[in-house]
Amino acid sequence: MIRGLFTRASDRWKPRRRRRSVLLALVVLVAVIGITRLAAWSLVDDRGFDLFSTLWHAPLPDDGPVIVAIDEPSFAEINAQWPWPRSLHAKLIRALRDAGAKAVGLDIIFAEPTTEEEDRAFADALGPDVVLAGDETLISTAVADQFVRTLPLDRFLRTGARPGIASISLSGDGVVRSLPDISDSFAGEVARAAGLTVEPPAHGTLMQTFGGPRTYPTVSYYQALDPEHFLPPDTFRNRVVIVGLSLQNAPTVAGGGADAFSTPYTMYTGSLVAGAEIHAAIFDNLRKGFGIAAASPEAGLLFLFCAVASAVVLTWRGTGWPTAIGGLAVVIAMVAGSYLVLHYGRVFISPIAPSLAFILIAAGQSTFDYAAERRSRREITRAFGQYLSPDLVERLAQDPSHLKLGGEKRVLSILFCDVRGFTTIAEGMKDDPEQLTQLINRLLTPLSEVVLAHGGTIDKYIGDCIMAFWNAPLDDALHAQHAVSAALGMLEAIDRLNDELHAEAEARDEPFTPLRIGIGVNTGECVVGNMGSTRRFDYSALGDAVNLASRLEGASKLFGVPLLIGENTATLVANEFPLFELDRVTVKGRTVGTAVSTVFGGVADDAAGLHRTFVAAFYAGDIDTCRGLADRLSGEIPVLADYYRQRAAAGG
Numbered sequence: 001m002i003r004g005l006f007t008r009a010s011d012r013w014k015p016r017r018r019r020r021s022v023l024l025a026l027v028v029l030v031a032v033i034g035i036t037r038l039a040a041w042s043l044v045d046d047r048g049f050d051l052f053s054t055l056w057h058a059p060l061p062d063d064g065p066v067i068v069a070i071d072e073p074s075f076a077e078i079n080a081q082w083p084w085p086r087s088l089h090a091k092l093i094r095a096l097r098d099a100g101a102k103a104v105g106l107d108i109i110f111a112e113p114t115t116e117e118e119d120r121a122f123a124d125a126l127g128p129d130v131v132l133a134g135d136e137t138l139i140s141t142a143v144a145d146q147f148v149r150t151l152p153l154d155r156f157l158r159t160g161a162r163p164g165i166a167s168i169s170l171s172g173d174g175v176v177r178s179l180p181d182i183s184d185s186f187a188g189e190v191a192r193a194a195g196l197t198v199e200p201p202a203h204g205t206l207m208q209t210f211g212g213p214r215t216y217p218t219v220s221y222y223q224a225l226d227p228e229h230f231l232p233p234d235t236f237r238n239r240v241v242i243v244g245l246s247l248q249n250a251p252t253v254a255g256g257g258a259d260a261f262s263t264p265y266t267m268y269t270g271s272l273v274a275g276a277e278i279h280a281a282i283f284d285n286l287r288k289g290f291g292i293a294a295a296s297p298e299a300g301l302l303f304l305f306c307a308v309a310s311a312v313v314l315t316w317r318g319t320g321w322p323t324a325i326g327g328l329a330v331v332i333a334m335v336a337g338s339y340l341v342l343h344y345g346r347v348f349i350s351p352i353a354p355s356l357a358f359i360l361i362a363a364g365q366s367t368f369d370y371a372a373e374r375r376s377r378r379e380i381t382r383a384f385g386q387y388l389s390p391d392l393v394e395r396l397a398q399d400p401s402h403l404k405l406g407g408e409k410r411v412l413s414i415l416f417c418d419v420r421g422f423t424t425i426a427e428g429m430k431d432d433p434e435q436l437t438q439l440i441n442r443l444l445t446p447l448s449e450v451v452l453a454h455g456g457t458i459d460k461y462i463g464d465c466i467m468a469f470w471n472a473p474l475d476d477a478l479h480a481q482h483a484v485s486a487a488l489g490m491l492e493a494i495d496r497l498n499d500e501l502h503a504e505a506e507a508r509d510e511p512f513t514p515l516r517i518g519i520g521v522n523t524g525e526c527v528v529g530n531m532g533s534t535r536r537f538d539y540s541a542l543g544d545a546v547n548l549a550s551r552l553e554g555a556s557k558l559f560g561v562p563l564l565i566g567e568n569t570a571t572l573v574a575n576e577f578p579l580f581e582l583d584r585v586t587v588k589g590r591t592v593g594t595a596v597s598t599v600f601g602g603v604a605d606d607a608a609g610l611h612r613t614f615v616a617a618f619y620a621g622d623i624d625t626c627r628g629l630a631d632r633l634s635g636e637i638p639v640l641a642d643y644y645r646q647r648a649a650a651g652g
Contacts, residue, residue, distance in 0.1 A: 017372070018316070024364050025312045032304065032357045043173050045350040049292075050175070050264035052342050053208060058290055060210045065105075065190075065280040066239050067218040068092070069246035074221035086110070086118040090125035092225055092243065097129065099227045100237035103193035105131040105186060107166055107244030107259070107276050110152045119155065126159035131189045133166035136182075164189030168261060168278060175262040176278055179205045179291050187282035194240050198286040206348055208290040209281055212269040216280045218246060240283065244276030292342060295349035307334060307354030311361035319366040327362045331355050407529025407542075412469045413483035413521065413569060414546050415456070416553035417447060417490055419464040420516040440464060443515065446493040454486035459540050467550075469541050472528045480523050480572035484599060487519045487563050520552030522566035552596060555585060559598070560642035567595040578603060581615055582643060600639060607636040618647050 035041055078084065089106065096104050110132055113119055126132075132152040139146050151163045164186030171177050179201045180187070191198045210216075221243070223230035245259040260272035285291050295303075307330075314326050338351040419425075429436040444461060451458055451468045455476055459467040468486070470479035498514045505512035524545025531540045548566055556564040559582050570579050579597045586593045603611075610633055617625035630648035634641035 017368070020368060021312055021315060021365055024368070025308050025361055028357050028360045028364070029304070029308050032353050032360070033301075036300075036353050039172070041353075043171075044352055046171050046173065046175065046177060047267075048350050048352050049177065049206060049348050050267055052339050052348065053206070053292065054264050054268070055339065056343065057208060057210060058288075060215060061284050061288060063239065064216060064284050065242045066236060067216050067246055067274070067276050067280060068096075068221055068224045068241055068243040069218050069274070069276070070221050070244060071247055077220075077222035083108075086114060086122035088225075089243075090122045092221065093125040093130060095225055095227060096236055096241050099235065100239075101129075101241045102195065102238055103129050103131065103190055103240050105133075105164065105190040105193075105240070105242045105279065107133045107186065107242060107279060109133050109135055109150060109166075110156055111135075111150050113153060119153070123155055123159050126156055126161040128160040128162070129193050130161045131164045131186065131193050132156060132161050133186055134163045136165050136167045162189045162193055166275070166279065168275065170261070173262075175264065175266065176273075177206050177264065179207050179282055179285055181205065185282070187279045188286060190240055190242065190279070190283055191287055196287050201286070201291045202293065204294045206292040206294060207281060207285050208292060209263050209265055210284075212263075212265040213271050213273050213277070214246075216277050218277075242276045242280050242283075244274060244279070246274035246276050289346075291346065293347045295347055299349055300353070303334075303349055303351075304354050304357055307358045308361060311358045311365075315362055315365040319362070319369045323362065323366065327358065331358060334358070407527045407531065409525055410472050410528050411479075411523065412471050412526045412528060412541055412545065413479040413523045413572075414467070414469045414526070414541065414549040415451070415483050415487060416520045416550045417466045417468075417487075418518055418553055419443065420518055420557060422464045425513070425515075442497065443494075446497060447490050447517075450489040450493050451486050454482045454489065456482065456486055457539075460538070465553075467546075469526075469528070469546075472541065473539065480569050481576050483521050483523075484565060484569065484573050484577055487521055487565075488599065490517065490519060491562055517562060518553050518556040519563045520549045520554070520556060520565070521563070521569050522546075522549035522552055523568040523572060524548070524566075548594070555596065556598075559583070559596070560646075561598040561640070563598050563600075564596050565599065567597075570595065570597045573599075578608070580608070580611055580637075580640070582640075583615075583647075584619070598640075603637055607633065611637060611640075614644065614647070618650075623648070623650070 075082075078088070080088070089108070093104055093106075110122070111134075134152060135150040137148050137150070139148055149165070151157070152161070157163060163184065165180070165182055165184055166186040167180070168176055169178050169180060181200050181203045182188075183200045185200065188198055188200060219227075219231060219235065224236075224241075224243075227235055247260070259275040261275065261278060263273045263278065266272065310330050311327075314330065315323060334351045334354055338349055342348045425439075426436055429439070443464065444466065447466055448458055451466070454470075455474075456468040456470050457472060459469060461467075468483075470476050470483050476482060494515055494517050501515070502512045522545050524543065526541045526543035526545050528541040529539065531542065532538055545566075545568075552564045552566055556562060561582070564582075565573075565579075570581070573579070577599045578601050579599055580603075581595055581597045584593045584595050610629055614626055614629045614633055617623075617629070626644075627648045630644040633644050637644075
């Protein structure tokens, strides 16, 4: 029947689930497209590019530019105030030319005249193999935006020297990622001065970087002034040289620095890269074709559609651990594919948005499926919870094959709990059955919660009586301990309920009669399983141990104690609870006597020892000793006062 319920629920769910799957995919697709249109999202993709472009990148070309650094040692050696005399730059150009440099790029703007002597000396050193930096600045006003170009002095350009715009374009987060797409960029002009043919890259072409600060071979300015004495031979032979600020101690992002910028490698090093090195990287990108094209919006949408379709296919029939493993594999494949396209195809297509869409769909569908499964289990619980224990219903929901008649032998700890004098209470409420029902519910609810909190299975309610057991249907190695703990918890629960009822009675100015319960706990081998007919049955326990537990509950009032436990239970919990053996009894329906005990705390060791002496004397028929100890024990263990007096009077 449960299997049929599962099947019918599954059949009803499939069309609705598939419609929901398609709707979820559409919602996620629209949402992710909307998110990727936000300006902030571009920074997410930029970070993805930073990571991909710095993993196993192309090695630094052997014949790349050499950096002549205007650095701290040079300031110390030259000992002149900045800006340095232009005649000094003229000397540097001649020294580099004599050392075999193919082209020299000065990342310094010479837009204003100085002295005639200095400017003439500088102009005399210039030529077609020299590139001078220019600048392009965007000036925004309320009226319009205007680009302003700052170029070197005409007298310097008339020598054949080339102007090159050294402005560097930054992404929204201040990181250099793009190649300049202007025709007269500084690096492009340096390449042309070196006799190379390069074309400006397409707009938005991304730059391949090669490392952090000082990745390119770098020498100090003062060393380049006299390379024969300070540098190895052929340092500049057939090399392009770029001159600019490049501090030896690379400035950090937090500290900032002059003519220094963040690159993708800054996320690893935390340091900025000198502008001269960035121009060197742009130079190598142009001449080697290292530029990376950004994928078109159409390609990005196609990638996103494929990710969404993959998620729908993966979750179409259901979700679970295979879905999680397959989903992880798909995400890894998307990320790996994006990297391979960048590494070998020089095209960057971000996998972040597709991966996000895939994860959202897979996670959303898994959540829906989990909720649907929970609803199905609740339906089964409602359908069968009327006559099966909750634990068994859960087991059946997981494996309906257990729904069959039959039982097994197991050692159980069984508990019976009954209300003392409930017949009298019910008779007093015979004219108000609603109040009686409320009282029973208020009584049974906390007692049942205690049983369940200690891992017990409630077998049945018999009027005001509760039968429960432990170690079935789920294994419980500490079943005896849990049963006794539950019994003590039930006694505490009835005390709390009495406090509530007493307060309510006082508020109504009515007399109050406290509720009292008796509990019997026994441990033994039983037959436990589905008992009944093929049409209606219950999960219950049968056996002599069950009967004895019921008899112990009834016998507890004869001893004047609320809890009585059997000999087997006492043996199993002797090290966990303070036990007080009371007698050896033969309960109704049995021919073999059994030791019975009760449990309570707060008794001194001396008093407990006297109690054992009392019981031993009673067993031996030594009534005189019992009478001699009864009064003292009644004072030290008042909860057993009636018991001591009864036993002491037994021989009278």
